[in-house]
Amino acid sequence: MKISFKINGDNETRDVNPSKTLLRFIREDLNLTGTKEGCGEGECGACTVILNGKAVHSCLTLAAEIDGAEVTTVEGLVKNGELDILQNKFMEHNAIQCGFCTPGMLMAAKALLMVNQSPSELEIRRAMAGNICRCTGYKPIIDAVKDAARGGRK
Ligand code: FES
Numbered sequence: 001m002k003i004s005f006k007i008n009g010d011n012e013t014r015d016v017n018p019s020k021t022l023l024r025f026i027r028e029d030l031n032l033t034g035t036k037e038g039c040g041e042g043e044c045g046a047c048t049v050i051l052n053g054k055a056v057h058s059c060l061t062l063a064a065e066i067d068g069a070e071v072t073t074v075e076g077l078v079k080n081g082e083l084d085i086l087q088n089k090f091m092e093h094n095a096i097q098c099g100f101c102t103p104g105m106l107m108a109a110k111a112l113l114m115v116n117q118s119p120s121e122l123e124i125r126r127a128m129a130g131n132i133c134r135c136t137g138y139k140p141i142i143d144a145v146k147d148a149a150r151g152g153r154k
């Protein structure tokens, strides 16, 4: 089937197998490999992308569902060659170790900050509860999101 959608600000029309997941479509058809496959069944959050303003698990979403929709992947966080403040704060706070969870963490945090620019720590923890990290112990990730929400202000 043919689908038309916007990905990271660009309009695209592609043929897609109706049974293909959005995760596979993004990685294999669009060659956007920043989005990671961890569990493949909605448990780890590594595959998180933003679909029409909401964080979704792309492993549980069909590519066909993005017809007429707008999708942002981790590659779309960079604007005019500049990293998003979240990416800078993740680096500053050492919130990245192996990095496998990082694209999903960033996209879950971005979706939160798009609708809530001054989230409480509890709101951050709730928004990112579906994202698993086996390296960092989570504190630096939460600190990085809090700092990004403050716009880097102390
Ligand atoms: S790969 Fe989608 S939630 Fe784990």
Ligand code: FES
Binding pocket: 095, 096, 097, 098, 099, 100, 101, 102, 132, 133, 134, 135, 136
């Ligand atoms: S940094 Fe390794 S899983 Fe999070």
